[in-house]
Amino acid sequence: EVQLVESGGGLVQPGRSLTLSCTTSGFTFRDHAMSWFRQAPGKRLEWVGIIRSKLYGGAAEYAASVKGRFTISRDDSNNIAYLQMNSLETEDTALYFCSRGKIGGVRHWFEHWGQGTRVTVSS
Amino acid sequence: ETVMTQSPVTLSVSPGESATLSCRASQGVSTNLAWYQQKPDQAPRLLIYGASTRATGIPARFSGSGSGTEFTLTISSLQSEDSVIYYCQQYNKWPLTFGGGTKVEIK
Numbered sequence: 140e141v142q143l144v145e146s147g148g149g150l151v152q153p154g155r156s157l158t159l160s161c162t163t164s165g166f167t168f169r170d171h172a173m174s175w176f177r178q179a180p181g182k183r184l185e186w187v188g189i190i191r192s193k194l195y196g197g198a199a200e201y202a203a204s205v206k207g208r209f210t211i212s213r214d215d216s217n218n219i220a221y222l223q224m225n226s227l228e229t230e231d232t233a234l235y236f237c238s239r240g241k242i243g244g245v246r247h248w249f250e251h252w253g254q255g256t257r258v259t260v261s262s
Numbered sequence: 263e264t265v266m267t268q269s270p271v272t273l274s275v276s277p278g279e280s281a282t283l284s285c286r287a288s289q290g291v292s293t294n295l296a297w298y299q300q301k302p303d304q305a306p307r308l309l310i311y312g313a314s315t316r317a318t319g320i321p322a323r324f325s326g327s328g329s330g331t332e333f334t335l336t337i338s339s340l341q342s343e344d345s346v347i348y349y350c351q352q353y354n355k356w357p358l359t360f361g362g363g364t365k366v367e368i369k
Contacts, residue, residue, distance in 0.1 A: 248308065250318065
């Protein structure tokens with residue numbers, strides 16, 4: 140069974156950093172792209188970014204709203220994806236989800252998701 | 263950025279009737295379009311990908327159609343558990359983008 144579990148959310152002050160983890164099991168992690176999404180209260184889902192598998196170059200793509208502040212990385216030995224968030228803003232307050240992309244470099248849809256971890260940016 | 267627009271915002275349907283949800287892309291996305299169902303504070307559930315392919319375990323009463331810029335999700339024989347929010351998402355180009363959602367209500 141494919142499982143994804145996010146952790147690391149919490150309350151953080153504006154301008155500070157936070158790193159989220161997505162611990163996975165039940166599939167060959169290294170073969171799949173991994174993506175992060177978020178949803179602010181009452182808002183639509185927003186894609187944050189994606190990291191390709193090393194087989195497809197291992198590069199990441201980001202939404203404009205987080206580019207330069209957020210970094211996605213992966214640990215293929217431990218089957219974990221990370222979302223490092225720097226210079227956090229109040230607008231980053233949201234429920235953050237990780238999701239498994241397909242095997243491949245482009246054109247991903249998302250069948251498997253974690254339950255989400257909540258990030259609140261407030262002074 | 264490809265802007266996704268969903269209509270209507272809210273749809274009220276009687277049990278057993280059909281619901282038709284629309285999604286429009288600001289530029290062509292071919293059939294690189296997915297539909298998700300989401301309950302409050304829960305992760306989305308993939309219903310359809312490739313505009314018309316049902317995901318694993320999704321009942322046949324959910325069907326998708328369309329290509330290019332116009333897409334439709336049809337839910338036939340609406341059941342009470344279908345009363346949630348539905349999102350379309352394009353994955354043709356970065357950034358991946360979602361529509362604003364359609365909330366389906368049971369009359």
